[in-house]
Each structure stands twice: as C-alpha cells, then as structure tokens.
Amino acid sequence: MTKGKDKVFNGFMYLIMVVASLIVLVPTLWMVSTAFKPNDEVMVTPPQWIPDAPTWESFIRIWNDYPFATYFANSVYIVLAATIISLVFSAMAGYGASRFRFRGKSAFLTFLLVTQMFPSIMLLIPFYKVLKTLGLIDTHMGLILVYISFTIPFCTWMMMGFFQGIPKELDEAATIDGCGRIRTFVQIILPLSLPGIAATAIYSFLQGWNEYMFALILTTSEEMKTLPVGIGQLNGFYKIVWNDMMAASFVSSLPLVILFLFLQKYFISSLTAGAVKQ
Template sequence: MTERMGMRRKKIMAGVAMYALLALLASLVLIPVLWMVSTAFKSYGETIAKPPRWIPQQISFEAFGRLWSEYPFGTYFKNSFVIVLFSMAVSVFASCLAGYGLTRFRFRGRNSLMTFILVTQMFPSVMLLVPFYSIIGKMHLLDTHLGLILVYISFTVPFCTWTMLGFFRALPLDLDEAARIDGCNSWQCFGRIILPLTLPGIASTSIYAFITSWNEYMFAFILTSRPEMKTLSVGIAEMNGFQQVRWNDMMAASLMASLPLILLFVCLQKYFVSGLTSGAVKS
C-alpha cells in the first residue's frame, strides 16, 4: 500500500513538474505577443511611460488609424499578399508534382535528383544574396513582384518537395493500380485519387510556404528600392525612424501583419489529422 502511494505521489510530482515547465516555455512565447497586442492599443505617451504599463489606461486606436493615413500600409500589404499568394501556389503545385513523380516513377538519376534537392537547403540564404541579385538584375526583374516570387519559390520548393515525398510514400501503390484498372491515366490518378488523400501534406506545405515568404525580410529589402514595391516586413522595419520610434505604430502594424498567418492556420488546421488513408486499401 505504501509503495503504491509512493508511486502515485511520484507520478503526480512528475506531472506537476512537466506542466510547470510547459507553462514556463509557453510564457516565453506568449509574453512578447501579449506585449505587442497591449502596445498596439496604447497612445504614444503610454508607450514611453516609466514604469511600463502592461494594460493601457485608455484603449486607443490612433496607431491603427495612422497605418492607413500616414504610412503606405495598404500598398505594403497588397505587395506582400500578391507575392506570397503566387509563390505559395507555385511551390505547393510544383512540390506535389515532384513528390508524386519521385515516388511513383522509376527513372535514371532519381536518387541524385532527390539528393540535389536536399543539398540546396544546406546553404545559408545570406550566401545566395549576391548571386540572386546578379541573376535577378540581368533578368531586369529588380523592383518587381515577379523577381521576389521567383526567389521565394526557389526557397520553398525544396523543403515542400521533401515534405510531400513523405506523404506520397505513405500512400500504397495499390491505389494507383486500382485506379489504372478502372481506366485512369497518370494525370487522372494523380488529380482524382492521390492528391485528395494528401490534403494534410498540402496544408502543411502551404502554411510553410506562406509563413516563409510572408516573414522574409532580407531579400525583399535588397531586391526592392521603390516605396510602391516594398513588402510588409520591409515597411514595418522602416517605421523605425532616426528621431523617434512610434512603438504603438510598429506594434499595430505587426499585429495586422500577424492576422493572415492566424487566419491561414485556423482555416487549414482541420487537415492536420493523421490517418486519412487508413482503411483505403484492404490488406
């Protein structure tokens, strides 16, 4: 009896310690986010008040109003949305085709191609800055949406391809054989049978491609110079002025920039369910 009580007490203590550790780690993530939300609704005077106030004495929307009146925030938002939407769509489509082809067809150089795709992720992005600038410049795509779209596609396609490889490998080849018996060709088998079963993978790669392109700053800063072509991350960074920094404006812009990421995850989270193909083929 005493041993059982001792074991139970150890389990309870271990559970309490685990939850305390998780709460500590969660606080490290949530505190900056809560501070951003709090600062976005403060007046400028409260942002520089000492000691700092967590909760604003009076909720103010003046920072959100200035985003649309004093800053070209709408232009930044439109540029980012157009660039990210096209790069995400192309990356997901290309990675689905590559994942299907590499797992369903045998051809010479298949393993070398997979290794090459993996190796491209081993180079730090800052090392590719000068080559990309030279190539985009020779193509006369500096200060254009297409130039950034091509750069972001090159960043996201390799990782998205390897992610989709895992999902396509998990699908049994019996599905393809059954579809071909029913008269489907390769494209019909891909579009009607295999692709709908990889929705969790498509959701994962879409979120990755969107977040990577939406948050990217370095290449957007170097490859664009005209104010009407700058993206949201560059525009928010330029709110840091020489004379003063309006922290409430920066936090309001950061909060607005976070909303598309939150909405995307909320819309796609239902697809993060494993086992969609369980039972698809009877063993």
C-alpha cells in the same frame, strides 16, 4: 510509488509547458498592449500592461500616414503566388519521386536537400546578379522567383513523405479502372493528401510572409516593398514610434492566424500522417 513518480513527472512537464507558453505569449501580449496605447503611455515607467486609455489611433495612422495598404497588398500577392506555384510543382515532383524509379533519383533528392544547407545571405549576391540580368529587380516576379526557389525543394520532400504514406495499390486500382497517371494524381491522390498540402501551404506561406532580407535588397520603390520591409521602415533614424510599429506588426500577423484557423484540422491530421507504415 510508481503512481507517485508519474504524478511528479506529469506535474514537472506541465510546469515546463506553462513556462514555455509564457515565453511565447508574453511578447505577443506586449505587442497587442502597445498597439492600443496612446503616445503618452508608450514610454511610461513602470511599464503598463493594460493602457489607461486604449485607442485605435495607431491602427488608423498606419493606414493613413504610411503606404501600409501597398505593403500589405504586395505581400499578399507575392506570397500567395509563390505558395501556389510551390504547391503545384512540389506536389508533382513529390508524387513522381514517391511513385517512380528513375536514373538519378537519389542524386536529385539529395540535391534538393543540399540546397537547404546554404545560408540565405550567401545566395543574395548571385540572386541579385541573375535578377538584374533578367531585368527583374524591383518587380513582383523577381521576388516570387526567389521565394519559390527557397520553398520548392523542402516542400517537395514534405509532399513526397505524405505521398509515400498513401498505398500504391490505389494507383494500381485506378489504372485497372482506366485512369491515366494525371487523372489518378488529381482525382484520387491529391484529395487523400489534403493534410500534407495544408502543412506544405502553411510552411511556404510562412517562409514568404516573414522574409525580410531579399525583399529589402531586391526592391527599391515604395510601390514594390513588402510588409516586413515596410514595418522595418517605421524604425526611424531619430525616433521609433513603438505603438505604430506594434499596430503594424499586429495587423501583419492576422493573415497567419486566419490561415492556421482555416487549415487547422488538416494541419493537425498531418502531424500523424505516415506514422503507421502500410
């Protein structure tokens, strides 16, 4: 009876996983299908999953007829810079919080956590005023500062959790061998925390790559706009070119897929990191 119940339960769980996977995959497959459709097949009834005459016209148009290359380059530059800065500062802050005791440590960590509780729309006007005062409206540096202000607090908590899973005895052994704190951190602790760094990098990159609201408000010129804003502009006032929009969305999702493929082994390792207490 127990084995029979286990089989029923496992079958039910597999069914739920299949349904959940379909919910996630169907919009993605529809995006890919629409991206390869010619204009006359986009709005046909009933809808076609597989286009009769697949074409690359939409992909060619987004590069030739729109400043898509500029949007793509802006996103790559801004998000990579924000991700690297976030990793550097959150790694140092997380290491310090996991290894040292200092006055105000609990208040500091609580403050970092509280900053994540405010909705982004509430911070839009303060950020706009600060950046306008500093002359950073419609600049790459302005968006980078905004993005790192969102990612550093949570990334610090993430890195602190991974550093706490590394035994402090390693630091003590390195000190006995003559290593200073910085050398111990760079040469011993960081290589052991690669899964945590990968998970933190993916989180930070996703936050910046998909961000739309601040990029829309804080940039005005075409030369400074990012991919989400550029794709949103394909939604015209009188007409929506769905195949062009889906082609642009497909291209914009490729860096995320490539990033995950390269960091997959570290990301999977991070899922179980810290599961066993030392």
